[in-house]
Amino acid sequence: MKRSGLAAALYVVLVFLSGAVVGIFGYRLYTARSVSASVSVPKPADFRKKYVDDIPRACTFPLSRWPRWVPSSMKRGAGGRKSIIAR
DSSP states (O other): OHHHHHHHHHHHHHHHHHHHHHHHHHHHHHTOOOOOOOOOOOOHHHHHHHHHHHHHHHHBOOGGGSOTTSOHHHHHOGGGOSBSSOO
């Protein structure tokens, strides 16, 4: 009988200590200071210039990527251009 009583007492102590460890860890996470990240926001004119410069590169579709069954008149588009955006 002593053995089961001793085992129960050890389990109670183990549960109490594990709860204390989890509580300490949770409190540390809760009280952690936040980091202030300094992100440089681009000016609207710079953002617009970069965005407009990236559009033709993103919208080009080389002729080698078109499937064979697409007629060549559709591949060229209006005015014989190879890309969607005209420069």
